[in-house]
């Protein structure tokens with residue numbers, strides 16, 4: 328019998344932000360580590376998700392700013408977008424970051440195996456290599472970091488040419504003239520914002536009662552208002568029934584209550600969520616319990632089989648790159664015997680990179696009410712923030728939710744400039760169980776957007792400095 332080659336301490340399937348981070352950390356902790364990847368290193372986030380979309384959103388923002396340049400005392404004639412250059416710039420950024428991930432894996436001594444992995448046995452994986460041959464790779468611990476793929480909804484006509492998902496959106500070499508975006512979540516609204524900046528007529532159709540359904544209703548209202556100003560149509564509470572080709576265009580047929588609504592488009596983007604990549608891995612073959620289309624784990628990333636871990640989108644709960652990376656670090660530390668840090672589902676910040684930007688962490692006001700948690704709220708508008716005024720970014724607000732009695736920060740919701748960066752302060756506050764009094768006692772640089780966090784804490788204390796106080800009710804004398 329042929330003797331098996333040395334087993335890796337850690338074998339990771341998938342080199343997205345979850346998998347490559349886990350691999351790097353495992354190697355840093357002294358474990359022999361390999362990662363198997365069937366496509367590009369960096370996963371969806373780097374190649375087809377976070378980074379390319381943010382590069383394009385930045386181009387959209389620059390275009391908007393250039394169009395508004397006269398308001399800043401700057402003459403900018405004949406401002407036009409050049410979508411081909413936007414795409415070229417995006418691809419250069421992705422290539423640069425890809426080189427970075429390649430170097431980091433190499434520099435940390437992680438072996439990279441190019442091919443498609445299937446679990447063969449309790450301690451081995453079969454890898455179909457790029458050249459068509461199969462190799463068996465042995466492991467002591469396996470981390471499943473296989474990510475997710477765009478979901479295709481069962482809508483009649485969803486497979487017609489011109490009906491695309493977010494991968495298809497990236498492949499476009501010019502902006503559509505008319506686009507319908509089905510799904511008003513993060514991916515849908517980001518693409519709506521990009522195409523609208525490049526002069527497309529965009530309609531977003533959302534089945535639920537509000538745009539960005541995972542956000543607080545008042546955040547969704549602010550984005551809907553801004554989208555209206557930007558010329559993006561939004562219809563909520565509509566169910567798409569069919570997409571059909573009519574001559575040179577597509578017609579999207581949706582039901583809005585008793586009425587039928589037809590919207591014409593050249594491109595229809597399906598942005599209705601993502602499905603974990605679990606099928607075909609043969610995890611069930613080695614006794615891993617699967618839930619429909621996801622790999623359940625404990626707070627350390629461990630499945631019911633002690634040496635098999637899963638992280639990131641494959642676990643199907645929070646489909647976010649920073650969550651995948653965080654879970655990767657926890658899983659690697661746990662395997663190395665240093666796992667004293669569990670994943671805390673209470674504190675999962677998320678951002679949507681529209682203009683204005685949106686970010687949130689922790690409890691919503693309605694959730695607090697439903698759970699019977701008494702809260703005080705501090706809400707502060709960017710209209711009263713000096714930096715926002717100077718930057719011409721005075722829309723939106725910060726809303727901090729704190730426990731009524733203890734003042735502990737329980738949640739934060741932001742719509743406005745740099746929301747995705749500002750939310751880190753609230754996440755840290757929640758991690759440290761900090762209170763609004765501690766936020767309010769922390770010096771924030773002036774003039775910065777971050778002062779809106781400070782002021783929201785002041786509001787929650789009942790003593791705002793830069794917005795008028797609530798009228799003081801005086802008891803009538805005598």
Ligand code: FAD
Pocket residue numbers: 340341342343344345346363364365366367368369370371372373375376377378380442443444445472473474475493514604608638639640641645646647648649650651680
């Ligand atoms: P992935 O990034 O999906 O990587 C999994 C990897 O595993 C892939 O490279 C795949 O090829 C490989 N793989 C799968 N099966 C096998 C196999 N059998 N053998 C070998 N290799 C395999 N998140 C954010 O936090 N911020 C954002 O701004 C953001 N923007 C996004 C924009 C878009 C358009 C999209 C689609 C997603 C966005 N996301 C964003 C989500 C983010 O991309 C994912 O949450 C993140 O990529 C998940 O990381 P992961 O490591 O779990 O999986």
